[in-house]
Amino acid sequence: MKNRARVLEFNTVMKCKNAEKLFEFFSSHSKFFCLLPSEFDAKKLQYPSLLSVMDFSKQNVHILCPGAKMELLHFLDDPGVLLTNFDAMLEGNNAAFLQKCLSGLLIQEETLPTKCSVLIPGMEHIQNKDRCEAWMIRLCFMYMCILELHANTDQTAVTMSREVMDVFTSTLKDKQVAHLFSEGDLFIRCKGHAGSSMANNNLQEFPVEQFDNVYMFMTRLDFQNNKIKSLPPDLFTKFKALEYLNLSKNNFTEVPKGIGNLTVLTEIDLSSNRLKTLPSDFENVSHSLTSLNISNNNMEGLPGCIFKLVKLEELYAENIGVVEGLDQLRNLMELKVLNLGLNLIEKIPEELGDLQLEYLDLSGVPWVPATTYQSVIAFMKQLQFNNVTMNIDIAEQAKMFKKADVDESSTLTPDEVQVLTNDRLFPMYPRFGKGSFAFEKSGGIPPVLFNLKALKKLVLRYHGITMVPDEIKVFTNLNEIDLSYNLKMVTLSAELAALPLKQLHLKECTALNTPPKEIVSRGFLAVIGYLKRLRLGAVQCKRTKLMMVGLGGAGKTSLVQSLMSQRYRAYMDHDEPITDGIDIKTWNIPIQETSDQLMFSVWDFAGQTVYYNTHQFFLSNRAVYLLLWNVRQGYEHAGLDFWLSSIACHAPKAPILVVGTHIDKVEKFRLPEVNLKARYPQIVGFHYVSSYTGIGVDDLRQTIISNTLQQKYMGEKIPEAWLTLEKRLIAYHEEKKVDILPFKQLETISATCGIFDRGELIQAVQFLHDLGAVQFFDTDFLRDMIVIYPQWIVDVMACLVTVHQGAVKDGKMLLKDISKVWEDYPSELHPWLLRLTEEFDLTCSLPDEEASIVPCLLPDGEPEYDWPHADPRKNIRESMTVYKFQYLPAGLFNRAQVRLHQYSKGALLWKTGSFMKKNNHIALMIQNDEQEVIVRAQGFRPENFLFIVHEMIETLIRESYSGVHYDFFIPCMDCQSRNVKDPSMMSYQKVKRALELNVPFLQCEKFFHMLSLQEIKDAMPSDKMDEVDSHLRNSVRELIDLTTEKTVSVFFVYSTKDVPDLKDAEKCVHPGTILADMRSQDDLKVSYTDQPESSDMEALTLSIKANDVIVFGLSDNFANDDVCKKLLLYTKDVLQRPILLLLLGQTKNWQKGDLNMPLGDEVFVDMTKIDRYQHKIKELFVAIKKKDESKKKVK
């Protein structure tokens, strides 16, 4: 290696002060060259003379590969090109070119590949690479001399060459300059370097051959995400210069020995392969390796050699299986990053706390995501994603699936998966928070972790951590903490807010109550804001709403009195007055053995059905429900289903107690408890009481208390300031007798409680709203006011929908009567009140009248209206959709009526139906006694109407009736096209399932028509589908039906812009009339589009191609639209389809434009004069026939 010293002498170029200028020159060349004699025997090379390199005809220019690092500049595997071939260049600037050629030799330590003979013939026998290098250096001297000789011809080159020589002889030190060279692009690379990064390439084998002569120059290899099955055995003995090696996401099972040869290897990624272990000599790389990734390999534990890699800074060993012996990690004192997530770890040793970790992932064994699994295979696939769960044998996995599949549908629903998680996968493995990891004081987090004070990121997913303790504050550098999938986690310490956190992950921490889930759902900033507020003072909040519901006279008011009175017995000396609206009381109960109090807001709802619409708005999850029924009257008449389904819709997570009353009056009564409980799983108990004698009341009271205390939100920590605000508002109400406040005033009051931030104030009032303490609606108009006495809003509603005769007649309220409705309220509030009722869909203002509709007060009887027979010949079709509900929640239908009102002028409304008109269409929406809503539409395009209704219903359900179960049905398309009177109806749920299972066809149930799934899908309303496109597809389908007949198929393209306004109806021909008349012809089959501007071009082209004649409705509107114009010319010139032009509208200005010329030879039928219509339409029919025939002739 002595010769290396000489090489280094060359390298002084890189180390000198003047080097900058020199490199400036060099780096302007993105390619590096080198000269070598073209023919040379070993002897001449050994003692090169000046003469031997003088002759340019015998010099080869070689290109050099800069490699990944400039220090390893090396020859390509190529004999080079004779210098004389560069004549032109030589003539111009010999010296500069030579300099360029020398650059290669000047800036590297090693240049020669193993087989020098490739470069210089005659060197075959020279095996000793070191000697070759020595010769190269001598050669270089010679070339330098030549350079000096040639320098005279060029001034720049002279100075440069002088400098080069200066540099050459100086001995200044400065490394780190090679990077200057790496900036130029267009490097020419050797085969090895060109292929050193082959990620995602489907490689089956490690491509050894491409590194044949250059492996000693390779510093980085990236072969991640290929399919390499095995690694070459000499991998580590050859690539000695490797610093970075990425072999992740391949399929190999073994790593070869010899890694100790890689003296500069710092980073190796072996993740996602099939390794069971690492070779025994892997520890030999301990002098250099700083980063190791063996994640996602099913290992037989953590390989022992890892604990010897003392330089290791990053160790990724996620999802490798069972992990033991972690105490040995203490050897790795440099370790900063440690990922042992998703493994089965039984013990976290104390030694872990000695490390200086900045990143730690100790996530537990994951469970499968709670989604639908269509088959046991899909389920197993998911299970095998993790190496630990993979070790459950197949039979056991299948058993697991079967057991979880309670309804034996061979499909696991998300709910079933959830149960499986809780019952099997959670308990099966060790997790923080249970068993030997109980650590109750720290909520399950192993206390040793709190020694890791340098942590910046901590990941603890999939555990049973119950809380984040205050100790978390030791992590003063923590930027990110991931606690997702800790199903049992109830509270987060407010101390989290004091950390420099940037991210806090709480996915699926369903038990969390501090912060409340409403806050969590608003995201990181809301959570931190909340915790910050808690740090300033927090109170445990044990409050909820107790909702008393049931028919009028069921005994709600009496039971409230009974529950609240110490004797558990209502005063029965006088009859209870009928409750009007909702009565709200506060009920405080001391909790036994603690100093705490349980606080209920008791909401006593009026039982009269007229209120049912209003009651819906007040049902929420943060409540306990008592559903009362009078046992004397029997459960059948108690409206239990009504209330149960309402609660299931609006508050699907709240507990319900079903309470029979009046048991002092009868001895025998009956209730199908099992059946009810099965249908409404949220029922937590059945009770029987008498408010008169007090029997059963005590028992009920205890059940209410114990059930309430079990609610997740019980005991959550609430910022003290929020409750202070509540108290101030109550005091304000009592003092000033004010029920409703402008938001501005609220801000003033909240400031006195220390809440200054508007965002936090909104959070606070939303929380108080959930508690039932205030009513706040965060919508544009309504958020200006806040109701601080909830009773008030109930009264407002009650005024409108009161049992007593009011100002609303037949469901209609005139605007001038609004002051009658709310006579007790200040008139300036009236608009706000009206808006409030609109927000709840309780009213709807009429567009053309100074009045509003109150649907729940609409007349019961059906008015008269005209519903003609559909006549497809006159282009009047009928279609329908049927919605079947398991239980149709009260108010949904009426709210739908209100929302649809805007689509209809002069609609007829009654309690169970609406008759609507729009754009020459009529529609009917009816609610029947079988929990169904039937929508029929008739006209030109009835589907459009149906889609509008559908979207509205879906939106309404999504917004306000999320717990409702329903399906909808559309008629079989074949039944419809055959005009079957009572068509077979197709269920959406069925279609959805067919889609999931990739079934190509479905059969209609009545006539067994075969329908392709695609066409059914097209006919089904769906928010994702472009309405227009689906219609086009329908048109195409219609056409395909027709191809067998000998009729002429016509595609009519016109723009809806040419549909005349009402005022012009007498002056202009309606394209719809033309369409209808064409369709009335037996020998024409007409499909159409009226929105060519916005249709999908592909579908349009399809239709145009599929038809015999294309009729364009040409008008000024049409010609002014670029898309339409292009479509017309495209049809004529490119598709070369027979076209006919129908002139629409009243003017023909387009003839002055650029369309007139290209259309000069086409047939026009002028429809611009309405009085000539009868004549012209016949002309059109003849023209179509002619066109069709001439087309056939051409064929």
Ligand SMILES: Nc1nc2c(ncn2[C@@H]2O[C@H](COP(=O)(O)OP(=O)(O)OP(=O)(O)O)[C@@H](O)[C@H]2O)c(=O)[nH]1
């Ligand atoms: N004997 C007997 N009478 C009862 C019982 N509970 C209620 N009552 C009587 O039944 C009548 C109706 O009771 P309320 O408590 O007013 O019924 P409600 O459910 O509040 O009725 P609305 O407010 O109209 O919805 C009253 O006359 C009560 O005194 C009971 O358990 N036993």
Ligand SMILES: [Mg+2]
């Ligand atoms: Mg009452």
